[in-house]
Amino acid sequence: MAQPNLDPTAADAGDVLGTYLRAQATAFLRALRLHEEGGGTGADGGAAGGAARTLRGAARRISGSLATFRGVTESAWADRLRTELVWLSSTLADEHAYAARLTRLMDALHRLSGSPEVPAPRGTAGALTVGSARAGALLERQLTLARTRAHSATLQALGSSRFHAVADAVAVLASEVPLDSIAARGRVADVLVPLAGMAETRLSAAVAALPPVGGRETAPSPYDADHDAHWHEVRRLLRVHRYAREALGEDVSRPAAAGEALDRHRDAAEAAAASATAARTPRIAPATAYALGVLHADQRHEVEAARLDFHRVWLREPAVTPR
Amino acid sequence: MAQPNLDPTAADAGDVLGTYLRAQATAFLRALRLHEEGGGTGADGGAAGGAARTLRGAARRISGSLATFRGVTESAWADRLRTELVWLSSTLADEHAYAARLTRLMDALHRLSGSPEVPAPRGTAGALTVGSARAGALLERQLTLARTRAHSATLQALGSSRFHAVADAVAVLASEVPLDSIAARGRVADVLVPLAGMAETRLSAAVAALPPVGGRETAPSPYDADHDAHWHEVRRLLRVHRYAREALGEDVSRPAAAGEALDRHRDAAEAAAASATAARTPRIAPATAYALGVLHADQRHEVEAARLDFHRVWLREPAVTPR
Secondary structure, eight states, rough: OOOOOOOOOTSSSOOOOOOHHHHHHHHHHHHHHHHHHHTTTTOOOOHHHHHHHHHHHHHHHHHHHHHTTGGGGGGHHHHHHHHHHHHHHHHHHHHHHHHHHHHHHHHHHEEEEEEEEEEEEEHHHHHHHHHHHHHHHHHHHHHHHHHHHHHHHHHHHHHHHHHHHHHHHHHHHHHOOOBBBGGGGGGGHHHHHHHHHHHHHHHHHHHHTTTOOSSOOSOOOTTTTGHHHHHHHHHHHHHHHHHHHHHOOOOHHHHHHHHHHHHHHHHHHHHHHHHHHHTTTTTTTTTHHHHHHHHHHHHHHHHHHHHHIIIIIIIIIOOOOOO | OOOOOOOOOBBBHHHHHHHHHHHHHHHHHHHHHHHHHHHTTOSSSSHHHHHHHHHHHHHHHHHHHHHGGGGGGHHHHHHHHHHHHHHHHHHHHHHHHHHHHHHHHHHHHHHHOOOOSSOSSTHHHHHHHHHHHHHHHHHHHHHHHHHHHHHHHHHHHTSSSHHHHHHHHHHHHHHHOOOTTTTSOOOOOOHHHHHHHHHHHHHHHHHSSSOOSSSSSSSSOOOOOGGGGHHHHHHHHHHHHHHHHTTTTTHHHHHHHHHHHHHHHHHHHHHHHHHHHHTTTTTTHHHHHHHEEEEEEHHHHHHHHHHHHHHHIIOOOOOOOOO
């Protein structure tokens, strides 16, 4: 099990980083055991879903910390393990992502078609209801297929020798973190804090380079997906920053809240893209395509709203006028 | 021509109201002459468009003032003229409304498909571009047809004996306003100010009864058109309030700005409805229907943005989080 947290002011860099990495490795192994006991049924709710989430989270925390604090560990070992953990967590994430995307799109369709409390939707809502049921069925078919494929890929990955090598490496990490003998003896303030500062600087630079948001003359159209990648990169860098602060025992509620906005940003952007993809299905009815168009625009507006939320939480800027 | 403005503190109610009504009647007659010289070609830009706008504005100002200050005029005469002016201004408004709606939808489609400066739209934008050209052609066909019909209706109205009776009544108004002999001799503060206050009270009550806006839990979905009518009624009452204040010589820049937001609200709501109607055209291609769906959702978000703008301008409430 993880050692109790050490006082960072008294402990050296290796103690603090080692404690964090061992705790995350232990969480990884426990979640892996729970996940295997879940029978790999693909059910994302309940214990198996929780275990898969913890597994992904621990893998991201280990790989993020190994990136930020690379020089404090045996670098060659850290680079290898990090690469493998990035592969693993992205493989594990796919199945969950397809399931979450379907839920998001179904919720949006339900909202767009009017709630069941509202009697007989009038005017435009009626036309939308006709198409939205068929749009929902189409999305369900396409995303369930994608999810099934991702589930097979996950099972294949978890049975591979590549995965067993990762699990073995994490098991080693849980008892003994391979550290750089000189850097690990330095003080936390001299070694870990400046490295965490560099991760924060990279994040700040990426945030400063983001295009403007929300209704300004210079802001890109909310329907323009070309800028999404900049936000996805900020999301990645924010996570690395958050895990570095977590390793130092700092409060991470603000990066966590900002990260939630960027998670919503990513989810909405991918849901919008899924809706556009479904609309390109040959021989669909016009009413289905219409509902998918409304859904696409709706999710792009959610993208915009998530960007505004991120600005508010992270930059503490007041909300600007929505366009 | 209109008399010079009188000092409301010195003048009696009949003087102030009479001056305003005579000025508006004169503007009406001048715009009518310009409109007839324009040859009724239906061109909405340039001098003819400006004359039609002035004609509608003067008709609304006269009918609004006759409603608010009914008791200061000969009531039976005021009621008759008011009914006829409401008929006239709504008839005249249709042609302009269809033209403006088409312009709004074409601008939105252009924005949605990406600006020409952006090279080769990627991903979802590509699919949208395919359908948006066809959606644009469909909307142009439908709204041009509606506009042509409205133009014929306008020409028919302007040639009718009903219209000539209205024009004659306004010509009488331009020289001599039929006033109630007792009320018109009262002081402005005792007669006109309380009546204008009643118009403002009606407006405030309608504003207070509006459903919440923008992202709150209790706010209706932006796609739900059921609440539009409440906003359209506030727009009507705001105009009546504005013209009453104008008659009293007060500054109306704030109601004018709030009215602009509600004009945008109305325009976006009707553009969204036109997009939904176009999507119900039989045998359209799915790509066309998809673009119309995006357009519908886009215009409903413009509806939402206009509501937030109205709140900001009129209630001076801070913008709330967009959903």
